[in-house]
Amino acid sequence: MRLIPSIAALSPLLVLLGSCVGPAQRAPAPAPTPTPRPGPTTQPIAPVSPAPVATEWHNRPTTPGTWTYRTEPTGSVASFGPAATTPQLAFRCDRATSRIVIMRMGTGQGAMTLRTSYGAVLWPTTSVAAPQPQVQAVRAASDVTLDQIAYSRGKFAVEVQGLAPLILPAWAEVARVIEDCRG
Template structure:
């Protein structure tokens, strides 16, 4: 019978024995504190840098830097077209010969109120033209010019460049390349 009492009492005896191993005056073991949660600090998002307003160019416009871009020429069912701008982007300026109407359309990328005036400056003349929105996407302002108009020849023969100015839009300083004259000749 003693055997039976011994086995159930064994766990109790083991506990008393372990309790006796703690030295006198020792602090009881404290449970480990929970791992602190990382502090989430908001990350400052840099505010967008405002686009600087272009410094007005002063002096003789014939010395102003050219607007970045190049001319390209192509023909299609309607006639021919010369496009000026950065390759791979929408054209900034186009000259379109519409053979069916025998009319050249000068188009400038952007929007302005209907009836806005565009000033075209060449080394030989300055002309103001009334522009109208084309209604397309991307938006353009356009004006019809008769192929015999001297302005087209002056744009093509201007000394190195000509200007297209519309109030409220950046001025285009466009190189006077052969594409202008090719489109003009196609419509004559």
Template sequence: MTRSPSFLAITIAAVAVAGCVPRAAPPVPVAVPTPPPPVVAPPPVLPADWQDWPWTPGAWRYLRDTNGTRAVYAQPGQPVALQLRCDRAARAIWLERPGAIVAPFTIRTTSTTRTVATQAAPGASPQIAARFAVDDRLLDAMAFTRGRFTVEQPGTPPLVLPPWAEIGRVIEDCRA
């Protein structure tokens, strides 16, 4: 079948006109708005007198294992905030809290305030620990303080803890 020259001319003209149609521009990407940075609440302003500071949320638990006894302070389902551990073999008591900053602890009780040296403690998670001889009177001050005692360390929030019986039990276990 032969095609007429006019058919061929029309086809070429149609193709040429189609080639002149501008291509559709690609869609402009929609910019996803950047979420605002999270609002970090400033730490609460504590009263001037440490004896008016609120307790750190949590409770003491007394635990016994093959190495001795310990009192741990934590909220249910949360990591331990502080641990008082008896090492019977070394006749020492360790006060440990999570962290990686090796800076002294300042311990305040109603009768005593003392700064104690710390060291990194071995374990699965970073811990900072202070070692006490079993007859250290600061341990008694922690056990028998009125209302609360604190463990403070630069760069970390202070721990304000109740002097529950678990502390005295661990101390007496280690002295026995």
């Protein structure tokens, strides 16, 4: 009896044995070459400039403060400021003459410019020294611009040369003073 098989008999097994080999080994990927980083520069870095201030009045934020309303024996007053005791602007109704006085506190000069979503108007002013310095514009209660202030889209602006412009919310207090003067 023969224990050694012939090569012819083993050839199918050798073919199968060759198919059991795993895939060929790939060559390793080359290592990435480090990118040189630039060293410190001798030029100073320019400071970051702040965002530009909006030039259009309706794009600027409103002036900090709130409106207050009060009645007086001669009419009513709507005042705006950081506190009720320190107004920056006031609308005062004089019922006897049906006139509204717009008072911008501070020392300014020239005409008062009022800007609303309807447009801008210039009103002549007078300067008053007592009880505190202020610039006043006096208008008839029937002036259409007063309606434009009351119904401006969200805010309106008051500008007087020599004083910081005020961007004010168009709240009900101003409309109430206008209606008090007309009624």
